[in-house]
Amino acid sequence: MPDRDRLGPHDRWLLKRLPSGRGTVLEIGCGVGHLARRLAADFDSVVAIDFSEGMIAEARRRTGAGAPIEYSCADMFDWLPRLPNHYDCIVTVGTLHHVVLRSALREIALALKPGGKLLVIDLLDRSGWRYLLLNASAYAVARAREAFAPRGMTSWKLRAAYWRHGRNETYLTLDEVERAAREELPRAQVRGHLLWRYTIIWQKPS
Numbered sequence: 001m002p003d004r005d006r007l008g009p010h011d012r013w014l015l016k017r018l019p020s021g022r023g024t025v026l027e028i029g030c031g032v033g034h035l036a037r038r039l040a041a042d043f044d045s046v047v048a049i050d051f052s053e054g055m056i057a058e059a060r061r062r063t064g065a066g067a068p069i070e071y072s073c074a075d076m077f078d079w080l081p082r083l084p085n086h087y088d089c090i091v092t093v094g095t096l097h098h099v100v101l102r103s104a105l106r107e108i109a110l111a112l113k114p115g116g117k118l119l120v121i122d123l124l125d126r127s128g129w130r131y132l133l134l135n136a137s138a139y140a141v142a143r144a145r146e147a148f149a150p151r152g153m154t155s156w157k158l159r160a161a162y163w164r165h166g167r168n169e170t171y172l173t174l175d176e177v178e179r180a181a182r183e184e185l186p187r188a189q190v191r192g193h194l195l196w197r198y199t200i201i202w203q204k205p206s
């Protein structure tokens with residue numbers, strides 16, 4: 001794996017929970033493709049979409065010829081209805097806070113094959129005095145990881161793409177995430193994590 005595709009702890013969490021079969025996986029919000037390239041080792045086919053043309057262009061540039069990855073610049077709400085009951089697995093990391101969560105989960109559920117698996121990692125609103133100590137611990141861990149993280153050069157075009165990508169964000173509380181998942185994904189596993197993240201694991205009934 002190229003050094004620029006170094007995985008973070010949340011990516012590793014997701015990779016440990018992939019389904020054991022191969023088939024086709026869809027990544028929603030693929031960015032520059034670092035996770036999509038890793039998913040290509042576990043699936044026969046990877047479909048990776050992102051709303052940002054700049055991200056998709058950079059993902060294609062970084063991906064070697066012959067990789068079983070289809071990159072497309074697309075809105076998830078346009079893409080998902082095209083192929084109902086199609087994907088063996090759908091993953092998304094740090095993307096659903098850009099959209100209405102309940103609507104996204106509903107469309108994702110329809111696009112999964114019966115028995116298919118959904119893995120979500122996204123950002124969490126944990127504001128307020130009740131979370132003061134937990135947030136302080138998370139901040140210390142985050143700073144420590146940042147201090148030891150490898151530093152690389154980022155082009156101005158890619159920085160601009162990330163800026164556009166980060167507009168119009170809405171962070172939900174864990175209670176709000178649990179409510180949305182309960183309504184759209186029966187028996188989904190929802191969990192909050194230290195570094196302001198939540199995860200959802202759901203397997204579509206066969």
